[in-house]
Amino acid sequence: MNYEGVLTKMKTEFGDPIQYYLIFDTDFIHVNQLLNRQLSISFVRYQCLACGKDKKIFRQGYCYDDFYNQPQVGDWVIRPELSTAHLDQEDRDLAYEKKMQLQPHIVYLANSSNIKVGVTRKSQVPTRWIDQGAHEAIELVEVPNRYLAGITEVALKDQVADKTNWRTMLKNEVVDEDLVAFKAKLKEFIPEEVQEYFIDNGKETEIHFPVLQYPTKLKSLNLEKTPDYSGVLKGIKGQYLIFEDNTVFNVRNSEGYVVRLEVQ
Incomplete structure (x- = not known):
């Protein structure tokens, strides 16, 4: 074929x-x-x-x-804390940016090679975790826009990694972690304006790859x-x-x- x-x-x-x-x-x-x-x-x-x-x-x-022209690859995609659509401020295409930024976002913990914090649109759960090769993940907060998700991720970077070691992930040199317990420890580091969006319940999602x-x-x-x-x-x-x-x-x-x- x-x-x-x-x-x-x-x-x-x-x-x-x-x-x-x-x-x-x-x-x-x-x-x-x-x-x-x-x-x-x-x-x-x-x-x-x-x-x-x-x-x-x-x-x-x-x-x-x-x-350097398309809105799909603006800096706010990689660095969500740079999102400005909630302020009615355009980066490259305000209509597109409002569509993508002003919707529910999830800040999550995922374990691919180690525990990391990440941001994704709610509609991309669990796709984002799959794409990262995570074998387990859990939702941390659900916020109404990308900016709030971004500042939460930044606040948590001092406590948990935001990168995946792709070599470790592919070799499957991974350790199962208690993400529920880890999530509880991180709550105090979430920005004050995001505390109300913390997800108190919820369980780990397990992912198995072919x-x-x-x-x-x-x-x-x-x-x-x-x-x-x-x-x-x-x-x-x-x-x-x-x-x-x-x-x-x-x-x-x-x-x-x-x-x-x-x-x-």
Whole structure:
């Protein structure tokens, strides 16, 4: 079977295990069905997710010009405390920013390689946790806009990490933690204006990934350096494909790359 299309992050469905899909313009692939099969990936060209042109991808699927113009990749996306839509102040596109920022957001704890704090729109739970490769997560606060979520995350960074060690996550060198107890300890560090949004109840969400074999030594596949690769797919975790030879491929980091896939 042969497929060709521009890569975007894999779509997921919550299940036991998580179900993964690659979506192309005219086709889709249920990636779980490719486990234990030989998969060949070939880089064809670039296709910016905004302008659609064959221009070198700069970051997050966008060419250089669009990365600094498109509202989808404004600084507030990575740093939610910079959100200003609640003040009626525009960054790049106020209508878009109001749509995305002025909706319920969750500040959460997730355990991928260690316990980390993060922010996501409520509509993206549990998708955000899955994309990060978290095997357990819990909601901390639910706030009405992105700004309040952002200042909460900043306030908690001195108490808990805000980054995931992707190597540890992919090797599955993880320890189960009592997130309920950890959440209770963090309550006092939440900003005063957010205290009323603390979620007193709630339990951990456990996430199981379709992995038959975890890598022991990681080799990251970069399609610019290695435009043709072939290997036996052994697992999917976060937004990574894991192969039998310890090669791992970050699909999300390769958004905007047009690829040709051959399944044997």
